[in-house]
Amino acid sequence: xxxxxxxxxxxxxxxxxxxxxxxxxxxxxxxxxxxxxxxxxxxxxxxxxxxxxxxxxxxxxxxxxxxxxxxxxxxxxxxxxxxxxxxxxxxxxxxxxxxxxxxxxxxxxxxxxxxxxxxxxxxxxxxxxxxxxxxxxxxxxxxxxx
Amino acid sequence: xxxxxxxxxxxxxxxxxxxxxxxxxxxxxxxxxxxxxxxxxxxxxxxxxxxxxxxxxxxxxxxxxxxxxxxxxxxxxxxxxxxxxxxxxxxxxxxxxxxxxxxxxxxxxxxxxxxxxxxxxxxxxxxxxxxxxxxxxxxxxxxxxxxxxxxxxxxxxxxxxxxxxxxxxxxxxxxxxxxxxxxxxxxxxxxxxxxxxxxxxxxxxxxxxxxxxxxxxxxxxxxxxxxxxxxxxxxxxxxxxxxxxxxxxxxxxxxxxxxxxxxxxxxxxxxxxxxxxxxxx
Numbered sequence: 313x314x315x316x317x318x319x320x321x322x323x324x325x326x327x328x329x330x331x332x333x334x335x336x337x338x339x340x341x342x343x344x345x346x347x348x349x350x351x352x353x354x355x356x357x358x359x360x361x362x363x364x365x366x367x368x369x370x371x372x373x374x375x376x377x378x379x380x381x382x383x384x385x386x387x388x389x390x391x392x393x394x395x396x397x398x399x400x401x402x403x404x405x406x407x408x409x410x411x412x413x414x415x416x417x418x419x420x421x422x423x424x425x426x427x428x429x430x431x432x433x434x435x436x437x438x439x440x441x442x443x444x445x446x447x448x449x450x451x452x453x454x455x456x457x458x
Numbered sequence: 459x460x461x462x463x464x465x466x467x468x469x470x471x472x473x474x475x476x477x478x479x480x481x482x483x484x485x486x487x488x489x490x491x492x493x494x495x496x497x498x499x500x501x502x503x504x505x506x507x508x509x510x511x512x513x514x515x516x517x518x519x520x521x522x523x524x525x526x527x528x529x530x531x532x533x534x535x536x537x538x539x540x541x542x543x544x545x546x547x548x549x550x551x552x553x554x555x556x557x558x559x560x561x562x563x564x565x566x567x568x569x570x571x572x573x574x575x576x577x578x579x580x581x582x583x584x585x586x587x588x589x590x591x592x593x594x595x596x597x598x599x600x601x602x603x604x605x606x607x608x609x610x611x612x613x614x615x616x617x618x619x620x621x622x623x624x625x626x627x628x629x630x631x632x633x634x635x636x637x638x639x640x641x642x643x644x645x646x647x648x649x650x651x652x653x654x655x656x657x658x659x660x661x662x663x664x665x666x667x668x669x670x671x672x673x674x675x676x677x678x679x680x681x682x683x684x685x686x687x688x689x690x691x692x693x694x695x696x697x698x699x700x701x702x703x704x705x706x707x708x709x710x711x712x713x714x715x716x717x718x719x720x721x722x723x724x725x726x727x728x729x730x731x732x733x734x735x736x737x738x739x
Contacts, residue, residue, distance in 0.1 A: 370734050436734060442610070443724075443731040450724045454717060 313420060315430040317437040320413040321445035322406050325452045330410035331403040333452055335387040337361055337380045340401060343451065344414075344444035353377065362392065367440055374418075374433075396420075412448060414441045476570035478560065480585055483573040485546045492546075495538050502688050503531060503638070504739060507539035509695030517549070517586050518632045518698060519624045520593040521718065523612050523726060524602050525639030527670060527681035528558055532639035532691055536593065537572055539693070552585045553593035554578070556602075557663065565683055586627045593634075596620045603666040603681050605648055609640035610730040612723045615665070618711045621701060621718065625709060630698035631718060635726040641737050642686030644671040649680070690739025694729050696721065 323330045333339050341350050341363055353362040359381065366375035376394010380387065390398040396419040404411050416437045420429050476482045499505045524530050533553060540551045553569075554577040560566045561576075575581055582592050595601065596614040604613045612635075624631045649668030650659075658664040664680070671677055672684035699721065705714050733739060 432735065435736075439610075439727075439731045439733060443727040446724045446727040450720050454720060 313422075313426050313430055314417050315420075315434045316415055316417040317434045317441055318413060318415040319438060319441040319445055320411055321442075321449050322408050322411050323449045323452050324409045327403065327405050327410040330412060330452055331385050334401055334403050334412050334448060335382045335385065337363060337382060337387065337389075339451075340387060340444075340448070341365055341380070343447045344399075344440070348373070348375065363389075366394075367436075369436055374436075412445060414445060416441060476567045478570060478575050479581070480550060480552055480573075480575075480588055480590055482570040482575070483550055483552065484571040485550075487571045488541055488573070489546045492538065492542060495534070496542070499531075499535055499538060499691075502686075503535065503691040505535050505539075505691050505693075507535065507693040507695070510539070510543040512695050512697045513544075513591075513632055514630065514698055515549075516629070517589055517627075518591050518630050519582075519586070519620065519627070520551070520591060520632050520634050520695075521620055521624075521722075522593065522595050522634035523597060523636060523722065524595040525604075525609065525636065525642075526686055527603055527643040527645065527672060528683045529642065529686050530559070530595075530602055530639065531642055531686045532636040532693060533593075533595070534572075535691055536634060536636075536693060537574075540591075550590045551593055552590045554582055554595070556599055558599070559683075562683060582623055583627055586623075586629055594620050594623075599664060599681070600650060600666045603645055603649055603668050603670070604640070605668065606640055606645050610637060610726055612719050612726060614715070614719055616715075618715050621709070621711055621714050625701045625705075625714075628702065630700050632698045633696040633718065633722045633725065634693060635696065635722050635729055636691060636693040637726065637730045637733065638689045638691035638739070641689035643681070643684060645681075646670070652679070687737075689737050690733070692729055692732065692739075694725055696725050 348367040351364045353364060355361050361380045362377060363380055364377050366373040374395045377392040378389040379392055380389040385403045387401040398417050400415045402413050418433045418437060420426050524533050537553060551573055553574045555569055555574040557576055559569055560574060585592050596617045600615040601613045646669045649666040652667040653659045653665050658667055667680040669677060669679055670681050675682060675684055699718060701709060701714060
């Protein structure tokens with residue numbers, strides 16, 4: 313079973329500027345994982361990078377090692393170990409500047425409990441995505457948060 | 459043991475109300491009821507308030523987002539937490555409240571004793587000049603009665619008076635964000651158009667009349683003081699913002715408004731991300 317949380321934010325900065333930052337894992341992952349922990353592991357040499365990224369959710373840690381692929385207007389990653397999930401960050405043009413959308417898909421095992429857990433995971437992931445997007449927006453519009 | 463005894467409100471003689479101002483604040487009364495309120499808020503709301511170490515030792519303007527319709531439990535929680543952190547004898551905190559709170563018998567008197575005064579820019583300046591800290595909720599009833607789906611949104615409705623107040627008085631803004639309060643009442647829609655259609659905004663200064671679900675009223679158009687549903691309330695006090703330093707002597711108020719609300723939105727969204735299950739926390 314898989315469930316996807318998707319959130320968007322409008323950033324009042326030129327598309328090019330937003331795309332450059334939003335597809336840079338060195339900026340984006342710390343923002344998304346700002347409530348948990350993150351660590352750069354290695355440059356795989358094939359245009360991808362490996363990172364450890366975890367969200368702290370109560371007593372458990374959701375995440376693991378991810379492989380990140382960056383392109384001009386998108387960044388995506390998928391899990392190599394840990395919680396099975398994938399993420400897609402997309403930047404598109406918007407009359408006010410640029411729109412950034414983030415979609416996180418989480419896969420959990422089980423039938424009834426699995427479905428319940430996925431439902432919970434979707435709303436938890438959604439709130440984390442909103443927090444990450446708001447941090448990104450503020451970072452681009454006003455500089456790093458104090 | 460008197461731990462579960464309700465706070466005793468000693469009402470003035472008939473027709474005589476607690477003064478509306480810093481002189482109405484009753485430190486001894488606050489001291490007396492703090493332990494009981496603390497217990498009630500800990501048990502009922504599992505309250506958490508962090509970040510008071512960010513508050514400088516000078517008069518400041520606390521700017522918050524508040525929730526929960528007319529009962530605004532996060533406002534009470536902040537007053538409670540402030541008075542325990544800085545002590546009752548410390549710099550007094552005066553909160554600006556909508557007249558629907560301050561004019562309500564019993565609740566209004568309780569609020570005044572606790573340091574609430576009827577909202578108004580001149581009152582706030584007067585209190586700041588007296589050396590007190592002031593707590594404002596620029597969003598007013600529009601924010602407190604925003605739809606439940608927007609519970610984690612800063613909604614100041616474009617009101618910038620608080621910025622001019624802080625700038626003119628030469629005091630820093632200390633933002634305060636809170637989550638959970640909007641889960642103590644259910645609000646189904648944005649009631650601003652209804653308030654306009656009924657003329658409530660002109661004649662009663664009530665800007666929002668949404669459909670709400672609360673105890674004991676059930677479904678109701680608008681918000682009356684009610685018994686909040688239990689929920690987990692978290693609050694975070696943020697580092698101060700010096701408008702004079704950041705925006706100079708002649709600020710662009712739109713720019714300052716966007717900056718303050720953006721800073722608060724980031725903190726509110728991060729606080730909301732700590733929620734695992736709404737209501738339970």
